Amino acid sequence: MLVNAAEMTKKAREGHYAVGQFNINNLEWTKAILLTAEEMKSPVILGVSEGAGKYMTGFSTVAAMVKAMDESLGITVPVALHLDHGTYAGCYKCIKAGFTSIMFDGSHFPIEENVEKTKELVNVTRQLGMSLEAEVGAIGGEEDGVIGMGECADPQECKRIADLGVDMLAAGIGNIHGVYPPNWKGLSFETLQAVADTVGHDMPLVLHGGTGIPDDQVKKAISMGVSKVNVNTECQLVFAAATREYIEAGKDKVGKGFDPRKLLLPGTEAIKAKVREKMEIFGSVGKA
Ligand code: 13P
Numbered sequence: 001m002l003v004n005a006a007e008m009t010k011k012a013r014e015g016h017y018a019v020g021q022f023n024i025n026n027l028e029w030t031k032a033i034l035l036t037a038e039e040m041k042s043p044v045i046l047g048v049s050e051g052a053g054k055y056m057t058g059f060s061t062v063a064a065m066v067k068a069m070d071e072s073l074g075i076t077v078p079v080a081l082h083l084d085h086g087t088y089a090g091c092y093k094c095i096k097a098g099f100t101s102i103m104f105d106g107s108h109f110p111i112e113e114n115v116e117k118t119k120e121l122v123n124v125t126r127q128l129g130m131s132l133e134a135e136v137g138a139i140g141g142e143e144d145g146v147i148g149m150g151e152c153a154d155p156q157e158c159k160r161i162a163d164l165g166v167d168m169l170a171a172g173i174g175n176i177h178g179v180y181p182p183n184w185k186g187l188s189f190e191t192l193q194a195v196a197d198t199v200g201h202d203m204p205l206v207l208h209g210g211t212g213i214p215d216d217q218v219k220k221a222i223s224m225g226v227s228k229v230n231v232n233t234e235c236q237l238v239f240a241a242a243t244r245e246y247i248e249a250g251k252d253k254v255g256k257g258f259d260p261r262k263l264l265l266p267g268t269e270a271i272k273a274k275v276r277e278k279m280e281i282f283g284s285v286g287k288a
Pocket of ligand 1: 023047084085176177178179207208209210211230231232233234
């Protein structure tokens with residue numbers, strides 16, 4: 001059931017759990033995540049970066065695929081189709097394409113410009129019944145060519161953006177995209193506490209860079225107000241490892257093992273197992 005992400009993250013904030021955003025790259029990814037969400041009776045957010053949207057030939061292709069697949073698989077749990085780290089122009093493309101949710105990442109703009117553009121998008125998304133995530137304090141690491149510095153957000157700036165009426169707020173708390181370097185200092189719970197206290201305890205906060213954050217830190221962040229956790233790289237890593245194992249074992253050379261429906265199956269199953277594991281950690285199982 002395609003819905004926006006406002007209600008599901010609001011319920012998660014109240015219920016002290018988090019909804020997983022899992023990024024999609026193609027049909028296999030989408031199918032694996034939708035089927036797992038249904039199996040776990042969990043709400044889910046399908047994240048689409050601008051790079052992944054382009055790879056899949058455009059946001060309207062993605063929206064058409066997700067809508068059709070949601071229906072043909074008979075998915076009953078709430079599913080949001082969400083733009084990840086959207087540019088201003090990308091947000092309007094996804095609004096036009098029929099996404100149910102967008103993230104406007106104005107974190108690299110001066111705060112006044114971030115406020116101005118976010119405010120405009122709050123009005124547009126409200127009118128259309130979509131949800132909006134905004135960001136303050138860039139997330140570190142590299143994702144699809146978007147390189148952030150990994151700063152901690154300023155709670156007062158977070159409040160300015162939150163007060164505009166956004167549905168979800170991503171605040172940098174030392175998290176980065178991709179695999180964490182060995183000298184990473186961990187999440188800044190001090191910043192998270194200050195942000196939650198300043199913006200108010202009903203605002204669903206978003207933790208980006210879910211890959212590789214130790215489970216106990218993720219759970220602590222959820223207990224302090226994180227209601228959405230984004231995971232991308234980890235699904236890519238398990239997909240690649242399972243595919244490598246299949247090929248290295250020579251299974252593609254046995255019978256019709258080269259058939260893409262067989263070749264891509266171990267990777268798809270690995271994504272399912274990873275999504276199951278994350279939904280358990282996030283506490284969203286049975287919350288649909
Ligand atoms: P990872 O790739 O580190 O899991 O981050 C995903 C993310 O935050 C998407 O916005």
